[in-house]
Amino acid sequence: MTALTGAEVSGYDVDVLVIGGGQAGLAAGYHLQRAGFVPGSGYVVLDANLSPGGSWQHMWESLHLFSPAGYSSLPGWLMPPSEGEDFPPAAHVVDYLSRYEQRYGLPVHHGIRADAVRRADDDPTGRLFVETTVGTWSAQAVVSATGTWGRPFIPRYPGMDTFTGRQLHSADYSLPEPFAGQRVVVVGGGNTGAQLLAELSLVADTTWVTLRPPRFLPDDVDGRVLFDVATARRKALDSGQRDTGGVTSLGDVVMVPPVHRARDRGVLVAEAMFDRLTPTGVAWADGTERPVDVVLWCTGFRPDLGHLSPLGLRRQDGHPVTVGTRAADEPRLHLLGYGDWTGPASATLIGVGRTARDATRQVAQLLGKEPASPVR
Ligand code: FAD
Numbered sequence: 001m002t003a004l005t006g007a008e009v010s011g012y013d014v015d016v017l018v019i020g021g022g023q024a025g026l027a028a029g030y031h032l033q034r035a036g037f038v039p040g041s042g043y044v045v046l047d048a049n050l051s052p053g054g055s056w057q058h059m060w061e062s063l064h065l066f067s068p069a070g071y072s073s074l075p076g077w078l079m080p081p082s083e084g085e086d087f088p089p090a091a092h093v094v095d096y097l098s099r100y101e102q103r104y105g106l107p108v109h110h111g112i113r114a115d116a117v118r119r120a121d122d123d124p125t126g127r128l129f130v131e132t133t134v135g136t137w138s139a140q141a142v143v144s145a146t147g148t149w150g151r152p153f154i155p156r157y158p159g160m161d162t163f164t165g166r167q168l169h170s171a172d173y174s175l176p177e178p179f180a181g182q183r184v185v186v187v188g189g190g191n192t193g194a195q196l197l198a199e200l201s202l203v204a205d206t207t208w209v210t211l212r213p214p215r216f217l218p219d220d221v222d223g224r225v226l227f228d229v230a231t232a233r234r235k236a237l238d239s240g241q242r243d244t245g246g247v248t249s250l251g252d253v254v255m256v257p258p259v260h261r262a263r264d265r266g267v268l269v270a271e272a273m274f275d276r277l278t279p280t281g282v283a284w285a286d287g288t289e290r291p292v293d294v295v296l297w298c299t300g301f302r303p304d305l306g307h308l309s310p311l312g313l314r315r316q317d318g319h320p321v322t323v324g325t326r327a328a329d330e331p332r333l334h335l336l337g338y339g340d341w342t343g344p345a346s347a348t349l350i351g352v353g354r355t356a357r358d359a360t361r362q363v364a365q366l367l368g369k370e371p372a373s374p375v376r
Contacts, residue, residue: 014044016363017130017139019117019307021047021108022054023097023349024145024337027074027356029106035364039107046132048113048150052101053094055149060174062199063090066191066254067223067350074100075353087222087256093349117142117333118310128332130307141363144308145336148301148347155299159277163295170196170298179204179294185282188298189214189270194253196298198262207290209282210270215251216263222254223348230345303338317341325359331366334359 015037018028025045037043051057064087065072069079072088079096082088088096101108116131120138130137152169160167170192180203186193189210197208237243253259262268274282274290281291303319313320313329321328325335325342335342336356343358345351 012044012135013127013138014040014042015139015367015369016043016141016143017114017128017137018043018045018143018145019114019130020054020145020147020337021045021049021052021101021110022056022145022147022337023074024147024346024352024356025054025108025143026097026100026106027352028143028145028336028360029108030075030100030104030353031357031360032363033104033106035360036369037364039105043107044137045106045108046112046114046130046137047108047110048146050111052098052108052110054097055147056090056093056097058149058171059090060170060196061090062175062258063195064088064256065090065093065223065349066256067227071224071227072349073353074349075357077103079349114146114307116310117144117308124331140367141332141334143334143336143359143363144305146304146307147337148303148339150304151302152297153300153302154297157274157276159279159283162279163277163281164279165281165293165295167295167297170296171301173296176200176203181205182293183207183281183291184294184296185209185274185290185292186296186298187273188300190252190298190300191254191256192300193298194259194262194268195256196296197267198258200296201262201265201267204294206267207292208268208270209273211273214253214268214270216253216268217251217255219255219260221251222256223350226254227345227348227350230351233344305335308333324362325355326362334363 016032018025029045032043033039068086069081069088073079077100082092113133114130118129120127120129127138127140128142152171154169176199179200182204184200184204185207186197187209197206200206275285276283278289281289283289311330313327319341322335322342327333336359337347337352339347343355346355
């Protein structure tokens with residue numbers, strides 16, 4: 001759907017407002033529809049991006065999923081295979097999400113940002129107001145699915161402000177070519193750090209620094225195995241058994257083909273994290289200095305939740321306290337995606353369907369609505 005003007009939407013009332021139209025928002029839309037909420041009058045999805053695809057449309061050009069298409073699907077419709085490739089590229093995900101939106105007629109309004117969610121009054125069963133770039137909406141329940149892409153995280157290091165080279169976060173990286181011939185420090189021992197190191201090392205003079213030695217997953221572990229491990233953990237926890245540790249107990253870096261090839265070239269050698277930046281490079285506590293042109297921070301993201309600030313939610317570990325997907329302090333608010341704190345694998349394509357279904361069931365109950373058809 002296209003963006004609406006302020007005059008068209010100001011004062012608009014719906015039962016449920018979903019904020020964010022990436023995969024998590026779409027999965028919520030799918031389940032809300034199945035639960036009987038009417039697209040448009042019953043629920044809408046507001047998305048700050050001008051076009052469909054969530055943050056997949058902004059990721060670096062060579063990025064491929066770490067799972068085959070069949071393991072990367074939202075509820076209802078399997079992701080079609082990507083021609084000639086076992087692991088689909090990000091552009092394929094954008095296409096899938098665009099078609100998913102159309103296929104189910106999801107009422108997604110692109111180009112509208114929610115700035116603030118407020119309680120209408122002290123009545124805990126009253127409405128929530130959502131102030132947006134085109135006016136204020138009112139809803140009985142809100143699902144926040146705004147992801148993390150909008151809040152890249154860069155840790156603070158002494159000397160950062162004096163460094164005269166270029167610093168950028170992985171969110172602003174798209175291609176290796178602009179870095180050809182440059183001295184680049186890649187910071188971060190996760191998948192992004194390893195993958196960007198792998199491609200930059202083909203054109204640039206790279207150094208890899210990590211807080212702790214990188215933990216590589218076995219070569220035969222891809223997203224399929226990770227999903228199976230996450231599922232086994234969820235089953236164990238659900239049935240009161242001990243925590244198996246899940247995916248993070250296995251390692252951090254998936255050995256996708258470019259990373260595998262980088263290892264064969266002897267590139268995957270990490271040094272300890274530097275202690276400070278100098279005007280011309282980076283330096284370690286033992287006095288070693290290295291001149292560099294670029295520092296590429298592959299240091300992750302934080303939940304993009306500024307719009308929830310007016311609710312004053314209790315926080316823990318950098319995010320609102322939740323019971324499943326529901327905000328512990330606000331039963332009219334659910335959070336989807338972001339990380340495992342909203343449900344196991346909630347921040348993955350295949351995992352968010354289940355948490356979206358759970359959230360939708362609770363919203364339907366809260367609003368006294370029985371699901372129109374069995375939600376599976
Ligand atoms: P997003 O895709 O970020 O969508 C959020 C949407 O909300 C955006 O469209 C944004 O514009 C909108 N929004 C934000 N704030 C507001 C606001 N205030 N008002 C209105 N709209 C707003 N997962 C996998 O399953 N497989 C993989 O292989 C995989 N690889 C990944 C690789 C990278 C580099 C990264 C960063 C993540 C990867 N993930 C992968 C994890 C996850 O699937 C993605 O991060 C995914 O984009 C999360 O979807 P989302 O809907 O939660 O958030």
